[in-house]
Amino acid sequence: MVLEVRNITKRYGGITALKDISFSIRQGEVYGLIGPNGAGKTTMFNCITNFVEPTSGEVYFKGENITGLKPYKITERGICRTYQNIRLFPQMTVLQNVMVGGHSRLSSGVFKRVFRMKSQKHEEKRLMERAKELLELVGLGQMEKLFAENLSYGQQRRLEIARALAASPTLLLLDEPAAGMNETETENLYELIKKIQSMGVTILIIEYDMSLVMRLCDRIAVLNFGEKLAEGTPEEIQNDPAVIEAYLGKE
Numbered sequence: 001m002v003l004e005v006r007n008i009t010k011r012y013g014g015i016t017a018l019k020d021i022s023f024s025i026r027q028g029e030v031y032g033l034i035g036p037n038g039a040g041k042t043t044m045f046n047c048i049t050n051f052v053e054p055t056s057g058e059v060y061f062k063g064e065n066i067t068g069l070k071p072y073k074i075t076e077r078g079i080c081r082t083y084q085n086i087r088l089f090p091q092m093t094v095l096q097n098v099m100v101g102g103h104s105r106l107s108s109g110v111f112k113r114v115f116r117m118k119s120q121k122h123e124e125k126r127l128m129e130r131a132k133e134l135l136e137l138v139g140l141g142q143m144e145k146l147f148a149e150n151l152s153y154g155q156q157r158r159l160e161i162a163r164a165l166a167a168s169p170t171l172l173l174l175d176e177p178a179a180g181m182n183e184t185e186t187e188n189l190y191e192l193i194k195k196i197q198s199m200g201v202t203i204l205i206i207e208y209d210m211s212l213v214m215r216l217c218d219r220i221a222v223l224n225f226g227e228k229l230a231e232g233t234p235e236e237i238q239n240d241p242a243v244i245e246a247y248l249g250k251e
């Protein structure tokens with residue numbers, strides 16, 4: 001297992017955003033988190049990355065308890081994420097945005113030790129080469145010199161993924177990557193996520209586009225009012241009466 005979420009509860013005052021949620025993700029899987037608005041999906045991402053502290057429960061990553069570690073330490077261990085609302089540096093170039101993602105892991109821990117003996121220039125060059133490779137991967141190779149703010153919405157979403165990949169994650173968390181994308185952009189996103197999976201990266205994805213989720217995911221968990229309603233393969237989820245009732249809609 002790459003990730004084990006054990007009995008996570010998160011309360012905000014009187015609101016229970018997550019109630020005793022457990023699930024595990026295997027190496028190389030694409031695992032989907034779906035459910036209606038306010039079900040607790042983003043709160044789960046925030047608990048995994050410790051952007052918010054869970055009220056109780058634990059998160060294990062590659063067998064180690066990472067609950068309570070500072071978010072940058074969690075990135076350093078190999079969990080990177082994108083956000084529901086795009087968070088780029090709009091007045092930096094596309095290339096610079098990706099290089100920032102590489103720095104976030106280089107600046108601490110094991111990477112710092114590896115690079116301590118090497119010159120700053122060499123480090124920058126390596127980061128730049130890697131960033132260019134990732135821009136090619138996400139289909140933005142021709143756009144490296146543009147300011148991020150001049151990209152289309154779909155391109156900005158792909159740039160966020162490239163930036164998250166720059167830190168060489170073992171586990172990539174994607175928060176609604178297809179939001180605001182047209183059909184062609186969504187299709188390109190599907191291909192991209194499949195490619196990232198084939199590179200050995202494990203993926204946890206929150207997404208509303210059910211056609212995309214069902215084609216992409218190996219397994220899915222359905223959240224509803226902070227509780228885990230169901231878990232299974234796309235086929236199992238699509239045929240689960242409780243899921244149909246609460247989320248997918250009746251025939």
Ligand code: ATP
Pocket residue numbers: 012015016017035036037038039040041042043044084
């Ligand atoms: P959406 O798909 O609309 O983003 P979601 O499934 O990601 O929804 P969350 O954003 O995790 O849901 O929210 C779960 C619940 O927790 C909601 O009731 C929300 O209002 C509440 N919540 C989330 N963050 C906070 C916060 N910082 N303070 C108070 N309540 C919060």
